Amino acid sequence: MSTITIDDLNRLLTEEAGGTDNGALTSELVDTEFVALGYDSLALLGIATRIGKEFGVHISDEVLFDLVTPRAVLDLVNGVARETR
Amino acid sequence: MTAGMATGAGGRTVVTGIGLLTPNGFGLEEFWQATLERRSGIGPLTRFDATRYPARLAGEIDGFDPASHLPARLLPQTDVSTQLALVASDWALQDAKVESGGYADYDMGVVTANACGGFAFTHREFHKLWSQGPDSVSVYESFAWFYAVNTGQISIRNGLRGPSSALVADQAGGLDAVGHARRTVRAGTPLVVTGGVDSALDPWGWVSQLADGRVSHAVDPEHAYLPFDTHACGHVPGEGGALLVLEDADAARHRGAHQVYGEIAGYGSTFDPPPGSGLPSGLARAAELALADAGVAAAQVDVVFADGAGVGELDRAEAAAINAVFGPRSVPVTVPKALTGRMHSGAGPVDICAALLSIRDGVIPPTGKVTRVPAEYRIDLVREEPRTARVSCALVLARGRWGFNSAVVVREALPR
Amino acid sequence: MVITGIGVRAADSGSRAEFWSLLTSGRSATRRISFFDPSPYRSQMAGEADFDPLAEGLTPAEIQRMDRAAQFAVVCAREAVADSGMDFSALDLTRVGVSLGSAVAAATSLEQQYLAVSAGGRDWLVDHTRVSPNMADYLIPSVMPAEVAWTVAAQGPVTMISNGCTSGLDSVGHACRLLREGSADVMLAGASDTPITPIVVACFDAIRATSPRNDDPEHASRPFDASRNGFVLAEGAAMFVLEEYEHARRRDAHIYAEISGYASRCNAYHMTGLKADGREMAEAIRVALAEARTDPSAVDYINAHGSGTKQNDRHETAAYKRSLGEHAYSTPVSSIKSMVGHSLGAIGSIEIAASALAIEHDVVPPTANLHQSDPECDLDYVPRTARECPVNTALTVGSGFGGFQSAMVLRSPEGARV
Structure with a gap:
């Protein structure tokens, strides 16, 4: 079980939902809300499934829509990954 | 314009913008030039390796790069059909120069x-x-495939x-979409974007189209789709279509x-009588209903854009229907889709666009590469070169x- | 325009009578999927109809060529026609039309075909020698309204309306427009969908729209309940004989209800998402009521979209408050999807049938499985038990992917009870 980086997240979002209008997702944008980056709930659902497969972390319905920024996703996935190490 | 502005029954419905993509034309004028010059968009399938299939010619729109027209998201x-539809509707709305705020959101439909x-x-x-x-x-599968997808995405x-x-x-x-769009305008929605775009040029879509038994197995693109020709041997499937902006004329x-x-x-x-009933098709009646709806007599029609199935018995039946309405050899007939293939829901709207341009330019496009029409059809098929003619009224047919x-009457706009 | 014949097939609803019996029982007919092994899927339940095509009178040739959704449509059309008592052979058939709604049409046959031509999903370059001769009709499903037209040899305007989950409402609205403008004298209108097939189950799993409450299939569809967690997929169909009021009166037809108003709008917001304010649904309701010349206070019953997703039930509750004001609080609202599940394009017509029967019987069907109240859904949703009360005016609404928002007003026939 590996940690997820901003570059991983950028790759997943781009493949799943296309690029943002602001260019690649970088660490400067880590606290920008997904909605502001142009990613909707479907994009989050899409990457949630892929995160489950690639990083072994299942993101439940209850938690999913609280993940409003890239940082929230990274923290959740890496937090869980750390806990289960 | 206020929301819910009533346009009233009996108002004229006009076309103020067009966006079109066909195998022989990236945009309306390119399509029209190619159509007048008989430049075909039919060629070997390149979308996938079709060598194993009994039919391998299609009307493909080559070189369409959706990323250069639409946002990455x-x-x-x-699907490619939706991408084409979004680009076509973008072009149609730009062409109509509908300004933001020109109409309230509830006054515009799709x-x-x-x-x-x-x-x-x-x-x-x-x-x-x-x-x-x-x-x-x-x-995205939950909405990228279903039949309402283009309406939904254009609306959004x-x-x-x-x-x-x-x-x-x-x-x-x-044609039904355009007819219903006009009905919607006349019922009080001053602007409706309408038309159709289809594409099913993946292997499964391809073999499914072949399953209808009417697709040409010819190998030479010049002779694969010859509607009303002595050597008609089926049609070629195509992708593409057109979106039009319809508006209430006063609005x-x-x-x-x-x-x-x-x-x-x-x-x-x-709708035809059930198969096997032995009764004639309802195509002539559809034409007559459209003419009556337009208040136009058959003699006032300057050209018929025919369905043009390219299958002998269907061509014969269509010729008979045209003759029943107009009399033999009494009106020029043409099938510009011989150069694009049959584009499903795109076919009728593209024919309407061709009709509008024949009105604008006073010229009737030829029917692709068709050369010989059976005398027994008794139709005047425009072929081999465009025909200069004053066109003020056209009838478009589709089956x-x-x-x-279905039938639509297209007419030149009244002077302002 | 009036409804003089009704045919319905749905979960536990092998006839119009069985359908109404289910609705008044408050029982949910959703169950664990039996048509295929659902264990690989997130949501494993559906509202399956126990439909025997031969027993329904379809011939082997019809069964062989028709996708399941077409079979449902034809069977319901025949039930509606018989119910109407109309002698179609005496009509000018060029003035009889069909308006059939469907969201995913031949999805079931498409999937079966796919497995055959792709060797179980292995081959992208599919095998054309294994293609069914009916495959062109599964690709382009307009054969479905054609099949309905053939039941009565209709030769007027025939079309399929495919507006996602509002197809069944919009197809009937469309038919009324054609009758009103004089393009037809009689319309066979309705909708059919049989989407219980892996690709559809998987696509709703992907967006978590369907309930994963697999340990309790009979209580999983719980619209407006605080613990609701998605809709339950279903199959079904409903067909109507529609005619102009005087046309029905002249032949002494039994009239279930008049369709007095219809309107549709789009939210132009998102293909699957809904804003919380319900603005566009409220506008569709307002315009439908205006066409019906009906004041919000006259609405006796609202047949909700009520799919049972968190976002939908909240959205339409807001729409009712926005369009009906205070009357939203005193009007019974119920979702029959709690009992038959959500059959996508078909459900709009099935809900029109429920509304017409509610008017006919003066009984409001309940919302089954409703136990825990949700502060955001604070109207009277008729929990669990059907309610006898006068129903003279019913409002039915629908909401669907693509942003479609539709509303229809039904009224009891003139001269009916007060």
Whole structure:
């Protein structure tokens, strides 16, 4: 079980939902809300499934829509990954 | 314009903008030039390796790069048919110069026809489901394939919140969409984007189209799709279509619309008697209903854009229907789709665009590469070169598999 | 325009009578999927109809060529025609039309075909020698309204309306427009969908729209309940004989209800998402009521879209408050999807049937499985038990992917009870 980086997240979002209008997702944008980056709930659902497969972390319905920024996703996935190490 | 502005029954419905993509034309004028010059978009399938299939010619739109027309975020969630439709509707709205705020959102609707849905997209999803498992299916499959997708996406992209719909009636659906759009305008929605775009050029979509038994197995693109020809041997499937902006004529004038291509003056639709009944098809009756709706006598029609199935018995039946309405050899007939293939829900709207341009330019396009028409058809098919003619009124016909017949009367706009 | 014949097939609803019996029982007919092994899927339940095509009178040739959704449509059309008592052979058939709604049409046959031509999903370059001769009709499903037209040899305007989950409402609205403008004298209108097939189950799994409450299939569809967690997919169909009021009166037809108003709008917001304010649904309701010349206070019953997703039930509750004001609080609202599940394009017509029967019987069907109240859904949703009360005016609404928002007003026939 590996940690997820901003570059991983950028790759997943781009493949799943296309690029943002602001260019690649970088660490400067880590606290920008997904909605502001142009990613909707479907994009989050899409990457949630892929995160489950690639990083072994299942993101439940209850938690999913609280993940409003890239940082929230990274923290959740890496937090869980750390806990289960 | 206030929301819910009543336009009233009996108001004229005009076309103020067009966006079109066909195998022989990236845009309206390119299509028209190619059509007049008989430049065909039919060629070998390149979308996938078709060598194993008995038919390998299609009307493909080559070189379409959706990324250069649409935002990146729309691409993973749209089939190519939707991408084409979004670009066409963008072009149509730009062409009509509808300013933001010109109409309230409820005063603008979308009525499209669709035949195949987002089929290449759904084929990919079926493939993933069955080769990788359920959790590989995309979050977009729930709406990228279904028949309403183009109406929905056009509505969202352009903020159109008026009455909207999606119709399915095989190749007749495109005319039904325009007819219903006109009905919607006359019922009080001053602007409706309408038309159809279809594409099913993935392997499964391809073999499904072949299954109807009417696709040409010819190997030479010049002779594969010859509607009304002595050597008619089936049709060639195509991808593409057109979106048109329909407006109430008074509302268009009021907002300062700078161009009017023409009027959608009449519409009619019938369904054939059940197969095996021995009764004649309802195509002539659909034509007569459209003419009556337009208040136009047969003698006033300057050209018929025919359905042009390219199958002997169907061509014969269509010729008979045209003769029943107009008398033998009494009106020029043409089938410009011989150069694009049959584009399903795109066919009728593209024919309407060709009719509008024949009105504008006073010229009737030829029927592709057709050369010899059986004398027994008794039709005056325009072929080999365009025919200069004053065109003020055109009839467009379309038929759908199993008995759908639709007709639209297109007329030059009245002087302001 | 009036409804003089009704045919319905749905979960536990092998006839119009069985359908109404289910609705008044408050029982949910959703169950664990039996049509295929659902264990690989997130949501494993559906509202399956126990449909025997031969027993329904379809011939082997019809069964062989028709996708399941077409079979449902034809069977319901025949039930509606018989119910109407109309002698179609005496009509000018060029003035009889069909308006059939469907969201996913031949999805079931498409999937079966796919497995055959792709060797179980292995081959992208599919095998054309294994293609069914009916495959062109599964690709382009306008054969479905054609099949309905053939039941009565209709030769007027025939079309399929495919507006996602509002197809069944919009197809009937469309038919009324054609009757009103004089393009037809009689319309066979309705909708059919049979989407219980892996690709559809998987696509709703992907967006978590369907309930994963697999340990309790009979209580999983719980619209407006605080613990609701998605809709339950279903199959079904409903067909109507529609005619103009005087046309029905002249032949002494039994009239279930008049369709007095219809309107549709789009939210132009998102293909699957809904804003919380319900603005566009409220506008569709307002315009439908205006066409019906009906004041919000006259609405006796609202047949909700009520799919049972968190976002939908909240959205339409807001729409009712926005369009009906205070009357939203005193009007019974119920979702029959709690009992038959959500059959996508078909459900709009099935809900029109429920509304017409509610008017006919003066009984409001309940919302089954409703136990825990949700502060955001604070109207009277008729929990669990059907309610006898006068129903003279019913409002039915629908909401669907693509942003479609539709509303229809039904009224008891003139001269009916007060």
